[in-house]
Amino acid sequence: MKKLLILLPLTLMALTGCNSNKVDNKVSDTPKETVTLSKENFSTYVACNSSVTFNNTSNDYANYFTYFIGADYCKFVNCTVTYGYAYMANEYTGTGETVPLTLSGDGQANPYHVRINTTAGYYRFVVVAASGTVEVYR
Numbered sequence: 001m002k003k004l005l006i007l008l009p010l011t012l013m014a015l016t017g018c019n020s021n022k023v024d025n026k027v028s029d030t031p032k033e034t035v036t037l038s039k040e041n042f043s044t045y046v047a048c049n050s051s052v053t054f055n056n057t058s059n060d061y062a063n064y065f066t067y068f069i070g071a072d073y074c075k076f077v078n079c080t081v082t083y084g085y086a087y088m089a090n091e092y093t094g095t096g097e098t099v100p101l102t103l104s105g106d107g108q109a110n111p112y113h114v115r116i117n118t119t120a121g122y123y124r125f126v127v128v129a130a131s132g133t134v135e136v137y138r
Helices: 002-017
Strands: 033-036 046-054 061-070 074-087 097-100 112-115 123-136
Touching: 046 123, 061 074, 061 123
Parallel strands: none
Antiparallel strands: 033 123, 046 061, 061 112, 074 097, 074 123
C-alpha cells in the first residue's frame, strides 16, 4: 500500500509532463487569407452532404436532399452556390438554382423530386458556379 501511495504522485507528475508541447489554438481576429469562392475551389471550403429517399409505394420517384456545411474558422461573405442534378455520368446542361450560404457557410439546396427507375440509374449533385468571399481565420 505504501508503494502505491509513493507511485501515485510520480505517475501524476509524469502524466502532466506529457502535454508539455502546448499548441496555440487561438483564432486570429483578422483573416489570414481572403479567397474568392468559385466552382473550382468550392469543395475546399464547403462540404456537400446528399441523401435520397424513395417513394414508399412504388419506388419510381426519388427525392434528393443536399446540405452545405462551411469549413471551420471561415467566414463566408455574400456567398452563393448555383447547382443542379445530372443523370449518372452525363454532363449537367441546365442553368441551375442559386442558394445563398450563411455567414458560417451552411445552406440547403431545394429538394430535387424526380421520376427514376431505381434499377437503372441515379442522379448526382453538380456545382455549376459559386461566388462570394471566404475569409480564413486559421
